[in-house]
């Protein structure tokens with residue numbers, strides 16, 4: 001039976017949702033104000049396009065396991081050999097696909113796990129009498145989509161979960177860039193986080209130096225065409241020295 005609790009205070013609602021999300025097992029959790037999202041990122045699709053009168057964007061995420069992330073930098077573990085005619089220009093360039101041999105199945109599991117948590121949050125919020133929409137985690141699952149329906153990174157930043165790194169990812173203090181996230185947009189008013197005031201990225205440059213196709217310009221911009229043409233190898237994620245699993 002649905003319980004309507006629209007008279008509870010913002011802090012109460014926020015605390016109750018945080019407890020619920022924790023029980024679901026999400027290891028990364030934050031809230032961004034939908035209004036701030038629109039104000040700071042006017043070129044991105046607005047939360048209000050998905051939920052009229054949206055007030056909050058709930059971000060949840062899970063970190064990659066250290067064991068699998070390690071394999072991104074140990075191409076030999078995949079046991080793959082170059083195909084006839086495949087050119088390797090120096091030992092920095094791995095056999096194509098070897099970096100993702102173990103990572104792809106983990107991506108699938110994280111995608112499923114994070115999506116399920118987001119779905120449960122949306123059900124919870126709707127059960128309280130509000131509107132909610134949980135977003136897909138992976139924008140490239142269908143090649144017909146040229147742009148993301150919704151951008152999670154701005155919400156992560158506004159929620160205070162991390163700051164932009166030179167690898168064009170949000171770097172969290174806990175896990176560096178090694179997190180898989182999604183968002184739930186809702187008209188439930190929740191207490192939003194605040195952007196961090198100091199950069200989490202140390203500007204060490206390891207991500208830029210080790211990108212096999214020089215897709216990172218060293219100023220935080222990524223050539224997504226070069227990156228995806230190469231297969232989004234995740235080297236710039238695995239090699240980042242910030243957070244748990246650092247220096248894999």
Ligand code: SF4
Pocket residue numbers: 210211212213214215216222226227228230231232233234235236237
């Ligand atoms: S930018 Fe793309 S190609 Fe370059 S290291 Fe990162 S994931 Fe790999």
Ligand code: SF4
Pocket residue numbers: 165166167171200201202203204205206207208239240241242
């Ligand atoms: S590898 Fe270094 S420069 Fe790149 S995102 Fe991580 S901390 Fe920043």
